[in-house]
Amino acid sequence: TQLLEQSPQFLSIQEGENLTVYCNSSSVFSSLQWYRQEPGEGPVLLVTVVTGGEVKKLKRLTFQFGDARKDSSLHITAAQPGDTGLYLCAGILSGAGGTSYGKLTFGQGTILTVHP
């Protein structure tokens, strides 16, 4: 059972289109991070959200954390070919401690391809 469900897993769109990636869980997260990864490289942190209902914007990217801190979304406006990559949501479960302290729970990832 996947603790953090990310969808869609594949997204192929034309330049200029908008898109939304979702991460959903039945568990509460103390924080949630979004990463972008290009082939052959490590994930790069885009944003961290910690407060329920929080919205953060990074140029054309808008990140939202659900009120109950169980879900999050990433919306990209007017996608460009440079946005192509693997997008990963990952969160720290609320109350995680001991050997689980700081451990990230990852979604399955979304492979985004933006065609010129």
Place this chain on the structure above:
Amino acid sequence: GAVVSQHPSRVICKSGTSVKIECRSLDFQATTMFWYRQFPKQSLMLMATSNEGSKATYEQGVEKDKFLINHASLTLSTLTVTSAHPEDSSFYICSAALQNIQYFGAGTRLSVL
């Protein structure tokens, strides 16, 4: 800030040999580092949590004698793949935790012939 360096970026080795991968936090101290494995077009799979000065905590199904982890200082963790076999070929990524946020290295592509 929060730069994590991973070395080597790519390694090719013969079956039966051991390979060491280094993960360094360059501008901060990390008591906790993590090691992941990633298959093509898939998400990251946590292998183990590396704690400075103590034994690593391995995830279920990960052989600790196969994947040796050492975290001898606050800026360096190493992963040694012992007696590597072709099925160990993969992309290995480390991360270092700073204020509960993980910063990732660039990964190591291991190819075992």
